[in-house]
Amino acid sequence: MFTGIVQGIATIENVTEAPGLSTYAIRLPEDKVDGVSIGASVAINGTCLTVTRQEGSTLFFDAMQETLRLTTLGDLHTGAPVNFERAARIGDEIGGHLLSGHVHTTARIVEILRPENNVTIWFEVPEAWTRYIFPKGYIAINGASLTIGEVRDNRFNVHLIPETLRATTFGDVSEGDRVNIEIDSQTQTIVDTLARLGYDRPAPTL
Structure with missing residues (x-):
């Protein structure tokens, strides 16, 4: 499980592609790899990946074809910055909301507004979500972990303060970029329960 509080920005050092599998070498800040072990879970841009190897502060992860299909990991290239969060431990403060690291869909950035001292980003998601x-x-x-601002049809926005822009990759995004989306599990449970009772349309097919 994860908390949605990004712990920093890591860098893609290398991507090795094979049929149905991509291996990512990702360099984390040196002070963020203490105690990492093979088999540990780390969220990379919100996608839960398993550490398969470690060389200093560089961690290696494998992403299977299904993961590449459902997420933006296939878009990553050498030198790209990514958000990372190591798995939460019992007793950790939950500053955001509980996440599984299982990406539901992707969204596209359609507009970036920059009023003084903050940024508003509009995203477009597939209609079903x-x-x-x-x-x-x-x-x-x-x-x-972010709070939704406005919702208009299949678009929504979030408002980002300077600290969020500093601590994550959102300070360097552009219109047209794709991002990973994980829906809040409690919201999904409530909506799907109502749907089964006949109060809403069926859940989307993955």
Whole structure:
């Protein structure tokens, strides 16, 4: 499990592609790899990956074809920055909301507004997933726990303060970029339960 509080920005050092599998070498800040072991879980842009090897502060992860299909990991290239969060431990403070690291879908950045001292980003999601997106609700975008602002059809926005822009990759995004989306599990459970009772349309097919 993860908390949605991004612990820093890591860098893609290398991507090795093989049929149905990509291996990522990702360099974390040196002070963030203490106690990492093979088999540990780390969220990379919100996607839960397993450490397969370690060389100093560089961790290696394998991503299978299904992971590449459902996430933006296949878009990553050498030198790209990514958000990371190591798995939460019992007793850790939950500063965001509980996440599984299982990406539901991707969204595209359609507009970036920069009023003084903050940034508003508009995202567009596949129509079927809007059933889980509500103003003031939780959502995880590239592994960051954020509060939804406005919702218009299949678009929604989030408002980012300077600290979020500093601590994550959101300070360097552009219109047209794709991001990973994990829907809030409690919201999904409530909406799907209502759907089974006949109060909503069926859940999306993955």
